[in-house]
Amino acid sequence: MLTDMHVAVIGGDARQLEIIRKLSEHDAQLSLVGFDQLDDGFVGANKRTFDTIDPSTVDAIILPVSGMNDNGEIESIFSGEKTVLTEDWLKETKDNTVVYTGISNERLKIMVNESGRKLVELMERDDVAIYNSVPTAEGTVMMVIQNTEITIHNANVIVTGLGRVGMTVARTFQNLGANVELIANEPNLKARAFEMGMKCSTVNDLFSRAESADVVINTIPAPIISPKVLQRMPLHALVVDLASKPGGTDFRYAEKRGIKALLAPGLPGIVAPKTAGEIIASVLSNLLQEQWDVERGGK
Amino acid sequence: MLTDMHVAVIGGDARQLEIIRKLSEHDAQLSLVGFDQLDDGFVGANKRTFDTIDPSTVDAIILPVSGMNDNGEIESIFSGEKTVLTEDWLKETKDNTVVYTGISNERLKIMVNESGRKLVELMERDDVAIYNSVPTAEGTVMMVIQNTEITIHNANVIVTGLGRVGMTVARTFQNLGANVELIANEPNLKARAFEMGMKCSTVNDLFSRAESADVVINTIPAPIISPKVLQRMPLHALVVDLASKPGGTDFRYAEKRGIKALLAPGLPGIVAPKTAGEIIASVLSNLLQEQWDVERGGK
Amino acid sequence: MLTDMHVAVIGGDARQLEIIRKLSEHDAQLSLVGFDQLDDGFVGANKRTFDTIDPSTVDAIILPVSGMNDNGEIESIFSGEKTVLTEDWLKETKDNTVVYTGISNERLKIMVNESGRKLVELMERDDVAIYNSVPTAEGTVMMVIQNTEITIHNANVIVTGLGRVGMTVARTFQNLGANVELIANEPNLKARAFEMGMKCSTVNDLFSRAESADVVINTIPAPIISPKVLQRMPLHALVVDLASKPGGTDFRYAEKRGIKALLAPGLPGIVAPKTAGEIIASVLSNLLQEQWDVERGGK
Amino acid sequence: MLTDMHVAVIGGDARQLEIIRKLSEHDAQLSLVGFDQLDDGFVGANKRTFDTIDPSTVDAIILPVSGMNDNGEIESIFSGEKTVLTEDWLKETKDNTVVYTGISNERLKIMVNESGRKLVELMERDDVAIYNSVPTAEGTVMMVIQNTEITIHNANVIVTGLGRVGMTVARTFQNLGANVELIANEPNLKARAFEMGMKCSTVNDLFSRAESADVVINTIPAPIISPKVLQRMPLHALVVDLASKPGGTDFRYAEKRGIKALLAPGLPGIVAPKTAGEIIASVLSNLLQEQWDVERGGK
Numbered sequence A, B, C, D: 001m002l003t004d005m006h007v008a009v010i011g012g013d014a015r016q017l018e019i020i021r022k023l024s025e026h027d028a029q030l031s032l033v034g035f036d037q038l039d040d041g042f043v044g045a046n047k048r049t050f051d052t053i054d055p056s057t058v059d060a061i062i063l064p065v066s067g068m069n070d071n072g073e074i075e076s077i078f079s080g081e082k083t084v085l086t087e088d089w090l091k092e093t094k095d096n097t098v099v100y101t102g103i104s105n106e107r108l109k110i111m112v113n114e115s116g117r118k119l120v121e122l123m124e125r126d127d128v129a130i131y132n133s134v135p136t137a138e139g140t141v142m143m144v145i146q147n148t149e150i151t152i153h154n155a156n157v158i159v160t161g162l163g164r165v166g167m168t169v170a171r172t173f174q175n176l177g178a179n180v181e182l183i184a185n186e187p188n189l190k191a192r193a194f195e196m197g198m199k200c201s202t203v204n205d206l207f208s209r210a211e212s213a214d215v216v217i218n219t220i221p222a223p224i225i226s227p228k229v230l231q232r233m234p235l236h237a238l239v240v241d242l243a244s245k246p247g248g249t250d251f252r253y254a255e256k257r258g259i260k261a262l263l264a265p266g267l268p269g270i271v272a273p274k275t276a277g278e279i280i281a282s283v284l285s286n287l288l289q290e291q292w293d294v295e296r297g298g299k
């Protein structure tokens, strides 16, 4: 339980509601900033502005998945106003106040650092990345069904990268009956692929493997799906690029050759916003509990 | 090989092209009726009208998946003209000419019967139904991803019926990580469900099982998803009804209660037209081969 | 509940204890014949001999899985005495007394028939066969691991027959990572095999498919694994024959050629006696319940 | 190809034959020491003693999986003589000669080090450990089937540790229909377990989770299966301890409590010696190739 812990939730989208719901259940005391248009009520949660919160009582600050933009603004779909977190306000918080955000940028890092506070980037965590890989894989499934004329079952699907997302995507497509071939370089990944019953080739061989591919799903944030690779693909093949912007595909060349290639960022929030919110809420409430146990244990 | 076999292909949609391609590969002699706007050429295939075909040379007639409508017309997306197959023409074919159609109606049955010819309804066949269950399941996956805010993984999914479609749909959702519960009455189906690692309840218990369902997928062509069942479902639950029209759901009541319920006919042709065409092409070419072997074996 | 139902349990092995336990839980009144050396006590169960039971009070008679031998004797591992069920005694039971047995022989069939009673052969039931297919498959897995020098994973495994046992065995080996190829003739089974991601050939092609097999598992009760087939197998290949005696393998020829071939009957009772007992106990208690409901409903 | 590479293979068991076969295929020049009783011949391989080999021509030395014992002896099932590798002989080899062994001990490490040569311990490699996890898992399956009265299907199986072996074992038992629960502490492993559809608890909760376990499989090389845990297990439960000697189980207490607990070392060599040999042969031939490419590339 988070009884008496004061948490400021600042801006966000539908996913933030799952966080508020969860923390409310855990009996935290919640100040919601940038939620003026929110209709739902949650026990222990009050809509506030920065002015009406005493920063010296705040134990934790929760920013949205998108964090803060380069102008220092925090987006909120529940408010028409701009929400801006200032260094001055942050400095007034407790010494051990922690700032939790989805992703981060230079501005946020500097501000939190100069305020002497701790910053936790949730999306960087392995566990969050693995939990999120599930809705990411399902979003990929949806896109492939929508954008091909064949079934995934019995299709030749190449998945590049066997990291946190690649592992889940590969297994998901294998479970749907696709002939999955992996692209990974490390010997231990090749061994794991073999154990999972999948073929595995190196990045250098991708261009030749692409020849018989119906679908190529990229999770490697590097220019892997190069013209050399695209040139060998059959024209009916589909590329779904999951790697963070700008992806790993030469989209210009793909278009020129007439191969459909789609960059697909942010799938969890699109295809399963509730699950995506629950993932963050669950990890966050564990982290807050640990923080709270440390602080209260020290009392 | 179907060398010298004369096959008349009459109307259809994209799926028919897979059939023409396959039969062309097997060296059949093809007369295409209702394909005047088709651009592609196939070896051994000629565009014709009924007038320019000598019926007494025709060994097999292939109608589209949709068969013939109640006015005796055969739909074709490759022609602006109406294509009408007449009893008179049919009677002029050989005694052992076979008419192959996807589905059938009274009018077609009577006409073929009175002409003394044999009618084969491909969609009635167990093998075709099982092959088609794969794109049907994938279409269902797509609809569920599109219409829920949660992942299929870890969702509670009820599948009613463990027939040709139900078996595939259940396995597909299980493979995606859903907690699948089946609804089937026969003891052997309950045993098979157990072996597959799924719970199984009877139709009579559906209403109580529905209480914890996130998704209900119906394959039983009977009014199973009744108001009594819908009333117990959580409001966020989604119903996807695969059973042939009018489905097994009380859609009126579902709407009244605010539960999203979707009738989803014809998924294979929608989500995987090429695979759907290949399925028919493959079964059909086997059937034609058998027919041809019998006829030529007798010579 | 089976309150007041009088059930005579006659002989058997460890599996019978699961039945007694289950029926005792369901409050049946149990007379145990041929259990003089049994130590455990069960509520509502009394050790008896045929002489000390009033047959006119008996509602159901339960014979062991093995039924009755050709001399009319019923085996029991819990007694040093012979247990013999006589037609005279049987005729004294109620008109609607039912005799439940695992398997049956001519002698038992005739005796029950002439007594005017009903005989239920549990092992003939589809559901029992499917439940039992699970321990059968696990026993097969054990035998293959014990008798090969390679892993099941990545091995070429042929499974003949896609009936109640074949389906489970095929899936089990596939799930362990084997390349499973099925042998079945019917088009619907070929379609189901395809949907399950397995290759499928006809019985006529078995001999050529056998060439690359590491393991052949037979479930077809017909002489399928003929010299012609065995001759094509690699010498390291293993045959496990699950079909009822005498199996479907030419064991003489296999030995001559130096191919290890094992007939493996009765696996459930060997590798999982407790589960095997629970399967029968569960189906039997349902059947007794139905019988009891009918009889008591009529009162 | 390893043309002209001189490899000395010193002692071993059946697995060594797979290595010799593979290297012979790759055209290496092989000197076999401790193989005097070997009947098979391999192209390019000659039986030798240390005396008849010119060490200055040797590019690589291959010791068996067991390496060298504390007396400096190398075991060989193909010889009645003791095979002893001396530091003096080793010092006469080329500067870049590499010694490959399965496992290693202090004596071997010191000897190779003092000779200025490089030592590669194959069993330490991630890829070898993952490939070996497959026969290890199958051996575990065999032991569980042999030592329980129930099926793995539907049994409650706890797997401790989600490392290279635990991952494979857990998946294998899940694929056989067991209800697998994992024991792992790290958040990323918990997330991966969730994605794989398994429950996951921490080591601290093992004792309470053990209450409903039918089987506990340990892969953690630490005293995890303590009296506290064993005390909570049902008496019919089985412990299979895969962790390297002395395992993680208090075997004394298990015996006292009447719980069957088995230490199961070296499963790959026992249940699948051919596969186990191929694993090492395959990784080894890649490593030799890399070594050879470097050396020859430099010429």
Ligand SMILES: NC(=O)c1ccc[n+]([C@@H]2O[C@H](COP(=O)([O-])OP(=O)(O)OC[C@H]3O[C@@H](n4cnc5c(N)ncnc54)[C@H](OP(=O)(O)O)[C@@H]3O)[C@@H](O)[C@H]2O)c1
Pocket: A129, A132, A133, A136, A161, A162, A163, A164, A165, A166, A184, A185, A186, A203, A219, A220, A221, A222, A241, A242, A243, A244, A264, A265, A266, A267, A268
């Ligand atoms: N589209 C979406 O909705 C969505 C959702 C989640 C994540 N993502 C994105 O998906 C990508 C993968 O995420 P992740 O969590 O799976 O990351 P990850 O665990 O770091 O995995 C990345 C994989 O790519 C490989 N890789 C990286 N650079 C490479 C290179 N130059 N050449 C060859 N292989 C290389 C890595 O191999 P090594 O480990 O050997 O380097 C690893 O296997 C990221 O860009 C992430 O932002 C997108």
Ligand SMILES: NC(=O)c1ccc[n+]([C@@H]2O[C@H](COP(=O)([O-])OP(=O)(O)OC[C@H]3O[C@@H](n4cnc5c(N)ncnc54)[C@H](OP(=O)(O)O)[C@@H]3O)[C@@H](O)[C@H]2O)c1
Pocket: B129, B132, B133, B136, B161, B162, B163, B164, B165, B166, B184, B185, B186, B203, B219, B220, B221, B222, B241, B242, B243, B244, B264, B265, B266, B267, B268
């Ligand atoms: N939406 C699409 O794209 C699509 C694609 C293919 C098929 N379909 C439709 O899906 C439905 C199922 O097709 P299928 O091939 O799976 O048929 P099927 O093999 O005949 O299976 C139907 C199942 O429903 C059960 N059932 C039928 N009537 C019942 C009743 N009154 N009460 C309880 N159970 C009942 C059957 O059980 P018993 O065997 O015990 O009767 C069987 O398990 C059909 O309506 C078909 O037209 C739709």
Ligand SMILES: NC(=O)c1ccc[n+]([C@@H]2O[C@H](COP(=O)([O-])OP(=O)(O)OC[C@H]3O[C@@H](n4cnc5c(N)ncnc54)[C@H](OP(=O)(O)O)[C@@H]3O)[C@@H](O)[C@H]2O)c1
Pocket: C129, C132, C133, C136, C161, C162, C163, C164, C165, C166, C184, C185, C186, C203, C219, C220, C221, C222, C241, C242, C243, C244, C264, C265, C266, C267, C268
């Ligand atoms: N060893 C054990 O521990 C154990 C345990 C359980 C069962 N069994 C035995 O295993 C065997 C299979 O049992 P089951 O329950 O799976 O039986 P099943 O459901 O009847 O299946 C038998 C399969 O064999 C096929 N078949 C039968 N005769 C054939 C023939 N002459 N040519 C080609 N295919 C043929 C059947 O195809 P169609 O349907 O097309 O005829 C069917 O696919 C039986 O002999 C049974 O006694 C052994």
Ligand SMILES: NC(=O)c1ccc[n+]([C@@H]2O[C@H](COP(=O)([O-])OP(=O)(O)OC[C@H]3O[C@@H](n4cnc5c(N)ncnc54)[C@H](OP(=O)(O)O)[C@@H]3O)[C@@H](O)[C@H]2O)c1
Pocket: D129, D132, D133, D136, D161, D162, D163, D164, D165, D166, D184, D185, D186, D203, D219, D220, D221, D222, D241, D242, D243, D244, D264, D265, D266, D267, D268
């Ligand atoms: N019986 C056989 O035939 C056979 C075959 C192969 C291997 N093995 C043995 O099996 C064992 C596992 O091998 P592996 O390759 O899977 O090793 P691994 O990859 O290192 O995995 C070991 C696992 O145990 C966990 N662990 C280690 N110490 C722990 C502790 N004190 N408390 C909690 N968790 C702990 C590790 O977690 P962290 O990563 O968080 O530390 C990791 O998940 C080894 O002892 C190996 O020798 C036996």
